[in-house]
Amino acid sequence: MKFNKQNIILTATLLIITVAAVTWVSAHGHDKGSFESLTVDVKSTDDVKKKAQDVLSDEFEENENLSRVELVLQRPNKTKTVMKINRDKFQKFLSEGNGLEDYLTDYYTLPGESKTTxxxxxxxxxxxxxxxxxxxxxxxxxxxxxxxxxxxxxxxxxxxxxxxxxxxxxxxxxxxxxxxxxxxxxxxxxxxxxxxxxxxxxxxxxxxxxxxxxxxxxxxxxxxxxxxxxxxxxxxxxxxxxxxxxxxxxxxx
Missing domain, CATH: 3.40.30.10 (Glutaredoxin)
Structure with missing residues (x-):
């Protein structure tokens, strides 16, 4: 297989770009646009209010650059609800008092249930x-x-x-x-x-x-x-x- 000068330069350039990309991803694992996917076992509305809020608070506090969290609410009957919440929305709910609690409770409602609000x-x-x-x-x-x-x-x-x-x-x-x-x-x-x-x-x-x-x-x-x-x-x-x-x-x- 023959290599000319142009091919060698191109190969070296691609290698440098690849190494740089891998290094950047490793250093910015929680940069803007990234998210964590977490599963929370919930048995009641109280579980949703307590566990989900604690998990969200911990994640956003520990990872300053984390933009959003995907929270999977796992119920005893094996049904799941996937909740996606970004940092700005989370902070907004906290400032509204019971805003986050109402929001989380909505997500827990099982299909076929009517939740009175x-x-x-x-x-x-x-x-x-x-x-x-x-x-x-x-x-x-x-x-x-x-x-x-x-x-x-x-x-x-x-x-x-x-x-x-x-x-x-x-x-x-x-x-x-x-x-x-x-x-x-x-x-x-x-x-x-x-x-x-x-x-x-x-x-x-x-x-x-x-x-x-x-x-x-x-x-x-x-x-x-x-x-x-x-x-x-x-x-x-x-x-x-x-x-x-x-x-x-x-x-x-």
Whole structure:
């Protein structure tokens, strides 16, 4: 095999770059953009509040350059929830008193459970486009009760509950606002033509709105009262009309 001067220089340059890259990675293992993945065994809501908060505090305090932590909540029934939280959000929750506790408790809610959070105001109004390209705000419904339903066409349980939601919508005087996460207008329109549901659909293409409502399980439904407060959230599909009726009931409304 013949080596000319140009090949030798190129090989030496690549070797130097490789060594430099390995050295940099070793020295900056927790630089901006890096994260730790940790598993926490939780048996109750109290476990989530205590263990998860302690783990997050320890990680961010010990690693000054750590930008985010991926926390896996492992339940006794072997189900898991993956929670991703960055340093800025963590500090923000600490400054809000019980903000982090409420946030962690939301993550512990099992699929199919309804967690009551009556009196907790939603903080972020949003503007999203419907399938006609028109902007719709949550505050457009500020004098009425709204059922926000987060879903995607690839989600099996989302597709299953659509007919139940549509039947409930047509039989009751209620606002259902469905928020599709991360999909194109064409994909959603194609699905709607086949499924034929009547309530409004908004497109959360960048998943910003679902993130602001801490939606990490699909489908997730969130009940907003006429005063703009988050009353309840339900993770998992509504398979029966009675399930939705029971969820929609609220003594304060």
């Amino acid at each position: 009556s009196g907790t105001p939603y903080k972020n109004d949003f503007d999203l486009k419907n399938l006609k390209g028109e902007k719709v705000s949550l505050s457009d419904y500020k004098s009425e009760k709204v059922l926000l339903n987060f879903w995607a066409t690839w989600c099996h349980y989302c597709r299953q509950e659509m007919s139940t939601l549509n039947k409930f919508y047509n039989q009751n005087d209620v606002n259902i606002v469905s928020v599709n996460i991360g999909e194109s207008k064409e994909t959603v329109e194609g699905f709607k033509q086949k499924t034929d549901f009547d309530f409004i659909t908004l497109l959360d293409k960048k998943a910003d709105v679902s993130e602001s409502f801490n939606v990490h399980v699909l489908p997730t439904s969130i009940l907003i009262d006429k005063n703009g407060k988050v009353l309840k959230r339900h993770q998992g599909p509504f398979m029966k009309l009675d399930d939705i009726n029971n969820f929609m009931k609220d003594k304060s409304s």
